[in-house]
Amino acid sequence: MTNNDIFKKLRVALMLRDDEIVDILKLADFKISKSELSAFFRKEDHPNYRECGDQVLRNFLNGLVLHLRGTKENPKIPGEVLLSKKTTTQDKKTSLKPSFKTIQRKQINRDIEQVKYKNKKKS
Numbered sequence: 001m002t003n004n005d006i007f008k009k010l011r012v013a014l015m016l017r018d019d020e021i022v023d024i025l026k027l028a029d030f031k032i033s034k035s036e037l038s039a040f041f042r043k044e045d046h047p048n049y050r051e052c053g054d055q056v057l058r059n060f061l062n063g064l065v066l067h068l069r070g071t072k073e074n075p076k077i078p079g080e081v082l083l084s085k086k087t088t089t090q091d092k093k094t095s096l097k098p099s100f101k102t103i104q105r106k107q108i109n110r111d112i113e114q115v116k117y118k119n120k121k122k123s
Contacts, residue, residue, distance in 0.1 A: 002052070003052040003056070004040050004051065015085065018038065027066040032056070040052045
């Protein structure tokens with residue numbers, strides 16, 4: 001398993017966006033742009049793919065510890081940090097307008113019955 005795979009799996013498991021990853025890396029005093037970061041998450045055969053080095057992954061993990069646990073002066077509880085993130089993402093999903101399919105389903109005339117076919121194949 002490569003560093004890129006580990007980085008991708010952590011990103012998905014923790015539901016992190018690119019800008020959040022950039023902020024986490026800044027906590028470890030490591031600056032990286034979103035375009036450089038997206039190169040790590042591309043497929044290996046993509047022309048802009050880049051190997052994630054040990055230094056990048058190490059700084060991400062150190063920044064993640066600071067993000068979740070906080071510093072000695074300002075400690076955090078990791079469970080609360082993750083829980084607050086989940087509730088904010090759920091709030092965003094519920095505050096969005098209904099999808100096109102949901103609107104269409106509401107507009108369907110419910111009086112029309114399902115068509116029953118006579119020559120149905122028997123399995």
